[in-house]
Amino acid sequence: MTIGNGNGKAVKEKRSRKNKQVIVDEKSPLLPTKKGEEAGFEEFNGASFTGAVFNLSTTIVGAGIMALPATMKVLGLIPGIALIIFMAFLTNASIDLLIRFSRAGKSVSYGGAMDDAFGSVGRILLQVCVMVNNIGVLVVYMIIIGDVLSGTTSDGVHHAGVLQGWFGVHWWNGRFFVLLVTTLGVFAPLASLKRIDSLSYTSALSVALAVVFLVITAGITIFKLIAGSVMMPKLFPDIVDLTSAFNLFTVVPVLVTAYICHYNVHSIDNELEDSTQIKAVVRTSLILCSSVYVMTSIFGFLLFGDGTLDDVLANFDTNLGIPYSSLLNDAVRVSYAAHLMLVFPIVFFPLRLNLDGLLFPYKGPLVSDNLRFASITIGLIGVIFLGANFIPSIWDAFQFTGATAAVCIGFIFPSAITLGDRYGIATKRDKILCVFMIILAVFSNVVAVYSDALALFKKNGPTTE
Numbered sequence: 001m002t003i004g005n006g007n008g009k010a011v012k013e014k015r016s017r018k019n020k021q022v023i024v025d026e027k028s029p030l031l032p033t034k035k036g037e038e039a040g041f042e043e044f045n046g047a048s049f050t051g052a053v054f055n056l057s058t059t060i061v062g063a064g065i066m067a068l069p070a071t072m073k074v075l076g077l078i079p080g081i082a083l084i085i086f087m088a089f090l091t092n093a094s095i096d097l098l099i100r101f102s103r104a105g106k107s108v109s110y111g112g113a114m115d116d117a118f119g120s121v122g123r124i125l126l127q128v129c130v131m132v133n134n135i136g137v138l139v140v141y142m143i144i145i146g147d148v149l150s151g152t153t154s155d156g157v158h159h160a161g162v163l164q165g166w167f168g169v170h171w172w173n174g175r176f177f178v179l180l181v182t183t184l185g186v187f188a189p190l191a192s193l194k195r196i197d198s199l200s201y202t203s204a205l206s207v208a209l210a211v212v213f214l215v216i217t218a219g220i221t222i223f224k225l226i227a228g229s230v231m232m233p234k235l236f237p238d239i240v241d242l243t244s245a246f247n248l249f250t251v252v253p254v255l256v257t258a259y260i261c262h263y264n265v266h267s268i269d270n271e272l273e274d275s276t277q278i279k280a281v282v283r284t285s286l287i288l289c290s291s292v293y294v295m296t297s298i299f300g301f302l303l304f305g306d307g308t309l310d311d312v313l314a315n316f317d318t319n320l321g322i323p324y325s326s327l328l329n330d331a332v333r334v335s336y337a338a339h340l341m342l343v344f345p346i347v348f349f350p351l352r353l354n355l356d357g358l359l360f361p362y363k364g365p366l367v368s369d370n371l372r373f374a375s376i377t378i379g380l381i382g383v384i385f386l387g388a389n390f391i392p393s394i395w396d397a398f399q400f401t402g403a404t405a406a407v408c409i410g411f412i413f414p415s416a417i418t419l420g421d422r423y424g425i426a427t428k429r430d431k432i433l434c435v436f437m438i439i440l441a442v443f444s445n446v447v448a449v450y451s452d453a454l455a456l457f458k459k460n461g462p463t464t465e
Helices: 017-027 051-058 064-075 075-103 111-117 118-149 160-165 175-191 195-226 243-258 262-271 275-307 325-359 368-389 394-420 429-460
Strands: 002-004 010-012 152-154 158-161
Touching: 002 111, 002 118, 017 195, 051 262, 051 275, 051 325, 064 275, 075 111, 075 243, 075 262, 075 275, 075 394, 075 429, 111 118, 111 262, 111 394, 118 152, 118 175, 118 243, 118 262, 118 325, 118 368, 118 394, 160 325, 175 325, 175 368, 195 275, 195 325, 243 275, 243 394, 243 429, 262 275, 262 394, 275 368, 325 368, 394 429
Parallel strands: none
Antiparallel strands: 002 010, 152 158
16 A cells, blocks of 8 residues: 655555554545445455456456447457457556556545545546446346346347247236346345345356356357358448448447446455555456457357347347257356346445435445435336336447446546646656547547437438338
8 A cells, every 4th residue: 555755755565454444544534434435445354366356357347248249240340359458458547547646645435536636526426427337237237137038129120038938928028027026036135235245155156157158159159160150250340421430439438338447446456455466456357358358249249240239148049050059049148147137236336325425425324224225225226127128228328328427437537637636646648648538538429429319310300212
């Protein structure tokens, strides 16, 4: 960790978890009273490097992976892979700046860093963005689960869900009823647990299920490649006019959302016995996750080509032309749907804390007030449930959250903190990078929103014969 000396310079020290906690309490008296900040790290007794990499990687890899093959359909394989890697480098740079200024300001959370740089307005703005981002992510989780179990319709073609394939079409395996049962039977009980430690076993199981999905998908693709039944994928985008050029920017919010993990970096850093390892943890996690993203994008796009859906899981409902195709299809879809069910409460925890911080900034701990805890939990789950039933696809949800909250959390806020340079530690290179990130984030997302709006108007506008 770092402690400021008399000259304002940072001195690195390695401490035991117990000593580290005492120092943090002494140097940051305001932070524990800020609602919505992860201040409960004293419960952890020194996480290992491997454990920290695992935790951060779990934060990064989520539902975003399902939309990445569709980005290859828009960009082409070569630009798509290049952009995935580029976004990993940009994410690493933004997290590095966030950590550096948090150290200088002795902040133990993202909210604390924003409060230090911009006051309570900055902290509240971050809390709102985390809420919008996490609600969007959880809505995506529910949409994918609905697509997998009850099916989805794209371009007039219905892709049957697992339950419909097993039992036929009935009212009880329709989308609304399946999501209702999943919400009441899985999400509500897990989200009602007051300690995130209680979810350690379900989290481990969720990671195992995600690995099952990746291994099966890769195996199917390799088998078909050897058999020569995979067509040459599109390597570059098809640009025929200005509209098609603007359409390329619609993938940016999806890629931004796929790498958002900034709101968990501080809590993982606080768990480390040696907090000087956090930068290596971030780099290792980004290398691991970008590798998974690249492989999933390649395998998914190779398998389905231009027929790749916004949610690639929905593609696994047809004969793949290999032995045991039906069994493998179901294994792929069920394993990842179950993975998302178990990850849901992990993302839900910071969402509930941030909402509590906004609504009740001067109340006591949320876990000590059963009525407040239950009310916020029920209200949030209800909003997410309604969103999953009315938002048509994960692409729409990703574009909304990615074009608003996610881009702020991932790039604009860390850049703004750096450009403010309250402690005079930003280099000229840092400031140039921050200006670049802000311009890229704003321009890309404005164009993405414009392209989406244009496509919506064309879809709903009058047709001419």
